[in-house]
Amino acid sequence: MIKNLIEKEGSPPKLCEEKVLGGIDQNGNYTTTIVQKVKNGVIPANIVVQKEYTEDKTSPDYIPKSYRSQSFLSRFLTKCLELCGITFLQPIKWKNVTSIMLLHIVALYVILAFPVFEVKLLTVFWGFVVGIVGGFGVTGGAHRLWSHKAYKAKLPLRILLMLAYTVAGQNSLYDWIRDHRIHHKFSETDADPHNSNRGFFFSHVGWLMLYKHPEVIKKGNSIDLSDILADPVIQFHEKYFIPLKMFLCFYLPCAIPVYCWNETWFWAFVATGIVRYVFGLNFTWSVNSVAHLWGFRPFDKRINPVENITVAICALGEGWHNYHHVFPWDYKAAELGDYKVNLTTMFIDFFAAIGWAYDLKQPTKDMVRRTVEKYGDGSHDVYGHFHPEEMPDPYETDNNNETKKD
Structure with a gap:
């Protein structure tokens, strides 16, 4: 066998x-x-x-x-937890619990005590830039390109997205894509890796602290990953994942402030290594938790995912989650065409303009309209959903008005 x-x-x-x-x-x-x-x-x-x-x-x-x-x-x-009457369906990943707790404790301390620190503001800005780069790798690469195949990318863009994703410091691309495809196929069931029905904490970070539910393992075998296994860019990432992550997520972001504007290694690591990393993780996790719990459901009121503008801003356009679960293959992951609340779409559109991204998929206006009318909760107009490119030409509008007057 x-x-x-x-x-x-x-x-x-x-x-x-x-x-x-x-x-x-x-x-x-x-x-x-x-x-x-x-x-x-x-x-x-x-x-x-x-x-x-x-x-x-x-x-x-x-x-x-x-x-x-x-x-x-x-x-x-x-065993200590069991003696205290605390039990879990799956065993705890204590290494993950420890590392996640330490990261957040350090990040929280730095944030609260920031005014007394001597870290340079340029270093803080650099951490923001690194976070944006990593975010595009997650949203434009791991999510919209590889998990959903919502568009196609030429080799240079795939390499760029792979490197950007590595900057974010999350799981390997293979693991991320596999878990996300399972999440969409078996959403809000025991086979969903971060099932939001198990509560906010579990869907946000708790799922990373426990071993997978047996249903995740069993149903995961039905997920087709042949396209991922055949992609040489992802194979390269999988083979050299650890050294790539150590270099691109931690060493390089810290080394640039040190050698370019004489930041200390300590503050470079704290600001661009830990704090930036923790913010990036939580912005991604918020899509699994917040965007499944609190918000509107203008496209399908029968499912948990919601439209949440706060998550959309923090996660570079991934907060329009009710729409995304209805049309997961839309490269915009939203009906909104406003770049201010969907920076990832702007990112993809830019590379489409220079020919690196192509075959951008999206549903027709009529398909969206019929879905809203049939399954929506009536909140479709809350955020002013529209595509700028679909707005009528002013000349055509004037002609239509004149025709009506006649």
Whole structure:
């Protein structure tokens, strides 16, 4: 069976119909990652293969035995919580809990004590610029290009987006795209990696602190990732993910202030390494949490995702989430054509103008109108939804008015 998962040596691995069901590693990743990790037909020692799932194993209360192969410290901390009456459906990823907590504690301290610091304002501005670059990598690259194939990009733009995404310092592109496609296909179910029905904290960051729900692992096998596995840019990113992340997310953003305007390494790291990184993470997470809980549903009132202008501004245009879940293949991820609340669309339009982005997909006006009338909650006019390019020409409007008068 394993041989069927391996292509000829030197060629990129591809998904096959025959899979090892239930194969998961210590991070909770499922079989499609095994395709990436298997070498010469040998499964690494840290991969646990379960040949099949039974009905009882996929129940909400089932926890795969492989999830219990944690360190002594992890088991000890989990036991302490259990003694306090605190239990979780899935085991806790204590490494993630620790790192996320430390990052936020440091960032919060720096923000609250900022006036007394000697960090240069240029360094703060540089951190903002780096955050924008990383944001475009997430929204324009991982999300709209690779997860939804909402447009096509030539090789130079794909490389640029891959590098920009790495600046953001999130999971590998492969993992991000896989989780996002699962999220859309099984939204607000146990198979959704960040199911908002489990509360704000879980959908915002808690899902990263726990091992995946068995349903995420099981249903994840139905997600087609062959296009991702065949993309040499993503394969390069996957192969060199750790060194790329260390260099582009942390070292380079810190080194430029140090060598260009004599910032100290400490403040360069704190401002452009930690604070910028934490803000970027939370802006992305807010799409999974805030944009699924608080806002309007002008396009489909039956689903959780909402339109939230605050998230749209912070996440470079990703807050128009009710629309996005109805039309996930629209490259704008919104009906709004206003660049002020959708900077990612401006980014894509710019590269479309120079020929690097093409085949930009979007629904017709009539398709959107019929959807609003049939499923919307009546709030369609709250944000003044319109496309500037679809507004009538003033000359045509004048002629129409004259015709009516006659």
